[in-house]
Amino acid sequence: MTTVSSPxxxxxxxxxxxxxxxxxxxxxGPGGAVDPVRVPLEALAPLDGIVVSLLAHTFTVVDTAGRAVLTHLGIDTVQLAGEGFEPLVGKGDRVRRGQPLVRWDPAAVAASGRSPVCPVIALEASAADLTGLRTGRDVRAGDVLFSWN
Known part of the structure; x- marks a missing residue:
């Protein structure tokens, strides 16, 4: 089982x-989303692993079991061409759960007319593989978001 934390x-x-x-x-893929607080913040690694994909607005971390979790910072944020996003790690870096990966401002994304909602996706999983996802609750960065069985 892999525990996926809220970034x-x-x-x-x-x-x-x-x-x-x-x-x-x-x-x-299945997963959940986080509507982030509207303050400048850092998106954290949702699990221990290696950063296999990194763009300013999205990243994927793969753990030692080969489970890949994609975090997408806002919707249509690719259109910002990286403006307002500051990657803090590089592709291929080994990271720890809770480590800051990207600095950004959800309020600035919202002000640009885009949604700051952040999908957190279990790639190559089925919905039946995920447990513990409880929607409608507030989380802190690093709280458990769901488990991947």
């Missing part, structure tokens, strides 16, 4: 509430 403080939402059909319909 951000905020309110946990079901994927179907994400304003992007690719995430809302779980086409990328």
């Amino acid at each position: 951000l403080a905020g309110r946990v939402l079901p994927l179907e509430d994400v304003p992007d059909p690719v995430f809302a319909d779980a086409l990328v």
Whole structure:
């Protein structure tokens, strides 16, 4: 079992509430989303592993069991071309759960007309593999978001 921690403080939402059909319909994979607090913050590693993908607005960490978790910082934030996002690690870096990976400001994303909601996706998993995801609650960065069995 892999425990996936919330990379951000905020309110946990079901994927179907994400304003992007690719995430809302779980086409990328199952998981949850966090509507982050609207202050500058750092997105944290959701598990121990290696950063296998890193763009300013999204990252994927893979653990030793090969389980990959994608965190997408906001919706349509690729259109910002990295502006307002500061990666703190590099692709290929080994990271620890709770380690800051990207500095950004959800309020600035919202002010740009985009949603700051952040999907946290278990890649190559099925919904039946995930347990413990409780939506409608507030989490702190680092709190357990769900378990991957």
